[in-house]
Amino acid sequence: MNSPRRVLVTGGAGFIGSSVVRHLLEDPDVEVLNFDSLTYAANLLSLQCCADNPHYRFQRGDICDLEAVQQAFTEFHPTHILHLAAESHVDRSLTGPEAFIKTNVLGTGVMLQVARDYFDRLSSEERENFRFLHVSTDEVFGSLGDEGQFQPDTPYDPSSPYSASKAGSDHLVRAWGRSFGLPVLITNCSNNYGPCQFPEKLIPLMILNAKEGIKLPVYGKGDNVRDWLYVEDHARAIWSVAQNGKVGGTYLVGGEEEHTNLDVVETICNILDEEIPHAEIKDRKSLIEFVTDRPGHDFRYAIDSSATCKELGWAPQESFETGLRRTIRWYLENDAWLESIRSGAYREWMEENYAWR
Numbered sequence: 371m372n373s374p375r376r377v378l379v380t381g382g383a384g385f386i387g388s389s390v391v392r393h394l395l396e397d398p399d400v401e402v403l404n405f406d407s408l409t410y411a412a413n414l415l416s417l418q419c420c421a422d423n424p425h426y427r428f429q430r431g432d433i434c435d436l437e438a439v440q441q442a443f444t445e446f447h448p449t450h451i452l453h454l455a456a457e458s459h460v461d462r463s464l465t466g467p468e469a470f471i472k473t474n475v476l477g478t479g480v481m482l483q484v485a486r487d488y489f490d491r492l493s494s495e496e497r498e499n500f501r502f503l504h505v506s507t508d509e510v511f512g513s514l515g516d517e518g519q520f521q522p523d524t525p526y527d528p529s530s531p532y533s534a535s536k537a538g539s540d541h542l543v544r545a546w547g548r549s550f551g552l553p554v555l556i557t558n559c560s561n562n563y564g565p566c567q568f569p570e571k572l573i574p575l576m577i578l579n580a581k582e583g584i585k586l587p588v589y590g591k592g593d594n595v596r597d598w599l600y601v602e603d604h605a606r607a608i609w610s611v612a613q614n615g616k617v618g619g620t621y622l623v624g625g626e627e628e629h630t631n632l633d634v635v636e637t638i639c640n641i642l643d644e645e646i647p648h649a650e651i652k653d654r655k656s657l658i659e660f661v662t663d664r665p666g667h668d669f670r671y672a673i674d675s676s677a678t679c680k681e682l683g684w685a686p687q688e689s690f691e692t693g694l695r696r697t698i699r700w701y702l703e704n705d706a707w708l709e710s711i712r713s714g715a716y717r718e719w720m721e722e723n724y725a726w727r
């Protein structure tokens with residue numbers, strides 16, 4: 371039997387965080403505290419399956435609120451911190467960067483300050499086991515051309531306020547490791563997809579618009595390339611790095627599934643046409659509309675996770691084909707989850723930006 375682990379997850383009500391929480395709770399020796407401020411991107415229905423689990427608790431709190439974070443550490447007494455809370459959408463960072471600087475940079479700073487004080491008060495045995503894992507993105511490395519892949523030592527070159535704020539938080543995490551001996555680890559992963567993703571990101575937005583027969587806004591020519599990682603594969607990687615990664619290490623996590631945006635949108639259209647034909651629209655690809663490109667749009671992301679795979683024995687299990695089908699099915703079958711976000715700020719934002727109805 372493993373010794374009990376007490377895992378404080380920030381951002382556990384978000385897309386990746388909720389997958390991480392569900393994964394952690396499969397292990398009866400793990401206790402989870404989900405610390406989340408519940409922004410527009412959060413949905414507690416993503417964790418309905420855990421709500422009655424005695425090993426799970428939820429605390430609504432902001433990572434920028436030092437006292438609330440301190441209280442969570444003191445009361446829960448974590449062995450591991452999995453830090454995922456962030457503002458995560460590039461397009462929002464272009465119209466409102468302030469929230470990104472606040473949560474991603476300052477909030478991570480608060481997490482580190484509190485973690486350091488907490489770590490310094492632990493017994494030497496507890497210190498041996500304590501880990502602070504920061505979940506970051508491959509977008510900190512900037513844009514690739516047609517060739518090459520990001521490596522753990524690729525220089526930082528972020529393009530958007532989102533990726534710059536994540537880069538800033540990565541630097542803070544490394545500094546707390548080097549200057550104060552906090553046992554930190556960083557993961558940089560590629561684009562995630564799967565159930566429970568807020569439908570402002572490419573894949574869920576296209577699934578829902580295509581299902582309803584609403585136009586599909588593809589930026590530029592649709593030839594930008596992303597590497598797609600199924601969220602449950604990512605959740606396994608995060609926990610594996612937190613438990614078995616080397617302190618101070620950087621771990622790249624990718625899905626080995628590079629696709630152009632146009633390819634992704636067309637595949638979604640084809641699957642939906644096959645599974646739920648639309649009464650009037652025979653070919654949903656006709657809904658594709660090429661719109662003004664995103665400013666500073668990174669052309670290509672590709673990630674070399676071979677070092678992570680080799681060291682930790684982790685590998686993505688889901689192919690893009692199977693993962694996308696699972697994801698589409700999930701969005702077709704989870705009306706209650708969708709209804710819960712089709713209200714308030716989300717509705718207003720969608721009405722402003724997309725032909726949502």
Ligand code: NAD
Pocket residue numbers: 380381382383384385386387405406407408409410411412413431432433434453454455456457458459473477505506507508536559560561562563567568
């Ligand atoms: P998300 O937007 O779905 O969820 C973010 C969660 O953080 C939400 O539950 C939100 O309520 C919470 N949160 C935001 N601000 C907070 C604050 N100040 N205090 C406490 N909680 C707060 O994001 P996601 O897609 O699940 O991403 C999780 C992490 O993974 C982020 O750090 C993101 O940068 C990183 N990441 C995401 C992707 C991706 O493809 N989604 C790729 C690489 C890295």
Ligand code: TYD
Pocket residue numbers: 459460461561570571572573575587588589590594595596631664
């Ligand atoms: P997104 O899901 O926002 O993730 P990121 O910007 O972090 O990669 O976008 C994925 C790709 O899809 C990106 O190249 C931008 C593009 N995109 C569109 O073409 N149309 C859209 O409506 C959205 C949201 C994204």
